[in-house]
Amino acid sequence: MAVQGAACGIYDCAQCEHLAKGLCSGCVNANSSLIESHDSACAVYECVSKKAISGCSNCGETACTLKRDVESLCPMRSRYENSRWWAGRMALAMESRRTVARVNNKRQISERVITRLRCYLTALDGLAKEGMSNVSSWRLAERVGVNAALIRKDLSRFGDFGVPSFGYRVDFLIERIRDILGLDRRSKVIWIGAVSLSLQAASINRLCNHSCEITAVFDIDAEQIGETILGLQVLSLDDIGQVLAHADIHAAIIAIPGPEAVAVSERIVSSGITAILNLSGETLNVPDTVRVSNFDLVGELLELCYYSRP
Amino acid sequence: MAVQGAACGIYDCAQCEHLAKGLCSGCVNANSSLIESHDSACAVYECVSKKAISGCSNCGETACTLKRDVESLCPMRSRYENSRWWAGRMALAMESRRTVARVNNKRQISERVITRLRCYLTALDGLAKEGMSNVSSWRLAERVGVNAALIRKDLSRFGDFGVPSFGYRVDFLIERIRDILGLDRRSKVIWIGAVSLSLQAASINRLCNHSCEITAVFDIDAEQIGETILGLQVLSLDDIGQVLAHADIHAAIIAIPGPEAVAVSERIVSSGITAILNLSGETLNVPDTVRVSNFDLVGELLELCYYSRP
DNA sequence: TAGATTGTTAATCGATTAACAATC
DNA sequence: TAGATTGTTAATCGATTAACAATC
Structure with a gap:
């Protein structure tokens, strides 16, 4: 730990602007609910979003700098969450991170928009199959189940794809x-879990139509390794570095x-994976730079119970 | 069709306030993109949200009444979507439907809240297993990955579960x-698709812990019927009425x-199912009273491609 | 041309967050 | 008592919808 002996305060990682909490061991009694599971010396790092004990959980950097001015502002037994001071720091850190994201392009398009776009795509594929050559935002909206204005807004963000009084050409819109x-260019993904893949054979076709390939x-599971699923030999996770390289x-x-x-996710992320679809139902612990999309079957079923109550 | 010979207009179902569009065949040329796939006589019903050709797609009622005053207001070639008049009708219909929903209780709690609650539950189960007996909103927030204030707000909606300066008792909160x-009471669900269930054996345990039972x-698939999966004999869909009765x-x-x-969903809904988790990737066509939650693996993978672009 | 439908701006709506008095 | 954390109100933020001028 780099900041041994630091006072009670809140720290930023100098490397990546990740915000971490530092608790002084002097606070043990006063702040017991926050510190009870840790027993390190004076400076215990406790990440707001991740729960790291040492170093910055975001970038792994251990040379985090203590902002010295903190000492005077942060009382020994500070009210972290609600203090104006903490809120200010938090807002500042979030803002700087957001700016970085904006510069790295991408993320400025909300996840909702991306989800809707692929829904439009599915609907348009259906329309094309039915022989429709053009479609109005209103008709597409009806099919997808959203507001027509929202479709026009979503699409216009990326260019003028439509023609006033005519609508959108289906094939052109699919293309866009x-x-x-x-x-538009072939994407490759890897699948972890042989048994579950064998089930998805039916879906894989639809996938291939979109230049996405497993x-x-x-x-x-040692028993699965070496088996052949959908024409692919099941590999050990030990080979992942080699495959991704x-x-x-x-x-x-x-x-x-x-x-x-959880361990698998950490392993593949360190091998270079930046987007994960997590069907395990577990909460993964990966850096903010990695995009995780979760689907928890059991959780969904519990929700279902709520909605099915008579 | 009940309203044969009606003029060009917009209709409401007298039974359930479902809003339907009626197009006059006289508009064929003017409004071709809307009518091209239909060739019925004067009054073609075209549901805003569903695409029904005859009767009300919401309740199946075919005795829809034409609001006669429409005739004078709606020009032969009306601009359905953007006209103030249409907007007004739409708002009115939506409002009346919303009122009904509010009276039938439930739906006033947003889907987001329900989803978060089950996330809290999963996190709390974890905390309980780790031997924690109490937790603050801040600590739970950290674990689930949401704002602490949001957790307090979500929970306080249902009662005062916490104790100021202490937090929440884990076991009590799980209970609530x-x-x-x-x-709290045993829920029963049915599963359609034998092969996919055989895969989920690992999840079923977690499910049983929550009094939810398949x-x-x-x-x-005739080949599957009669097989035994997880101790259950696979039945033909023909037996569903009997089982649900x-x-x-x-x-x-x-x-x-x-x-x-799609056909399966219509069948089970008519047998009394009111909540569906749809993993097929198809868009189901069910009444508004049935809650559908969709997970489309292929769609998710397409999204993944977007996020994985370097 | 007249009418339909787009792209876009302003208005609305709902969800999240900040802040703080009340409370243990 | 002093300090921590709740429940809740007000402020903010983002997403959706309505409306309409521009356009084909």
């Missing part, structure tokens, strides 16, 4: 959305059940 | 959330791929 989602299958792969599906999924 | 989600398995079951998981899922 595929372009936006990056489906390139490799991994498993942690030789190909342009950044996306993975974690489809193994249980807590092992 | 289970109660809110209706997990009671019956159905399939449309004898038990208090209102929730179903559709886990078969392909367009057959």
Whole structure:
């Protein structure tokens, strides 16, 4: 730990602007609910969003600098969450991070928009199959189940795809959305969990139509390794570094059940994966730079129970 | 069709306030993009949200009444979507429907809140397993990855579960959330798609801990019927009426791929199912009174491609 | 041309967050 | 008592919708 002996305060990682909490061991009694599970010396790092004990949980950097001015402002037993001071620091840190995200482009398009775009794409594929050559925002809206104005707004963000009084050409719009989602060039993804993949054979076809391809299958179950699923040999997770080194792969599906999924996620992230679809139901612990999309079947079923009450 | 020979206008179903569009065949040329796939006589019903050709797609009622005053207001070639008049009708219809929903209780709690509650529950289960007996909103927030104020707000909606300066008792909070989600009494759900269920054995345990039980398995694949999965004999969908008649079951998981899922959903809804988790990737066509939650694996993968672009 | 439908701005709506008095 | 943390109100933020001039 770099900041040994530092006073009670709140720290920023000099490397990545990740905000961490530092608790002085002198606060043990006063602030017991925050510190009870840790017993290190004077400076215990406690990340707001992640729960790291040492160093910055975001970038792994341990040379975090203590902002000295903190000492005078932060009382020994500060009210972290609600203090104006903390709120200010928090807002500042979030703002700076947001700016970085904005510069790195992308993330400024909200996740909702991306989700809707792929829904439009699915609907348009259907329309094309039915032989429709053009469609109005209103008709597409009806099909997808959203407001027509929202569709026009979503699309106009990326260019003028429509023609007033005529609508949108179906084939052209499909082309453009595929372009936006990056489906214009072949994408490769890896699948972790052999058994679950064998089930999805039916979906894989639809996937291939969109130049998205499952390139490799991994498993942690020794019994599965070596088997062949959908024409792919199941590999050990030990081979992942090798596979990713030789190909342009950044996306993975974690489809193994249980807590092992957490370790698997850490492993694949360190091998270069930047987007994960997590079907394990576990909460993954990955850097902010990695995009995780969660689907928890059990959680969904519990929700279902709520909605099914008579 | 009940309103044969009606003029060009917009109709309400007298039965359920469902709003439908009526197009006069006289508009064919003017409004071709809207009517091209239909060739019926003067009054073609075209539901705003569903795409029904005859009768009210919401309640099946065919005795829809034409509001005669419409004739004078709606020009032969009206601008449906943007006219103030249409907007007014729409708002009115939506409002009346919303009122009904509010009276039937439930839906006033937003879906987001329900989703978060089950996330809190999962986190609390974890805390309980780790031996924590109490937790502050701040600490729980850290674990779930949301704002502490939001947790307090969500929970306070249902009662005063916390104690100032102390936080929340973990076991008590688990109890309360289970109660809110209706997990305090045994819930039964049916699963459609034998093969996919066989995969989920690992998840089913977690499910049982929450008094949610998969009671019956159905399939449309003759080869699967009669097999035994997780101790349940796979039944034909023809038996569904019989099964639902004898038990208090209102929730179903559709886990078969392909367009057959649409017909299946219509069938189970008519047998009394009111909540569906749809894993088929197809867009289901069910009344507003049925709650559908969709998960489309292929769609999620397409999104993943977007986020994985370097 | 007349009418339909777009792209876009302003208005609305709902959800999240900040702040703080009340409370243990 | 002093300090921590709740429940709740007001402020902010973002997403959706309505409206309409521009355009084909």
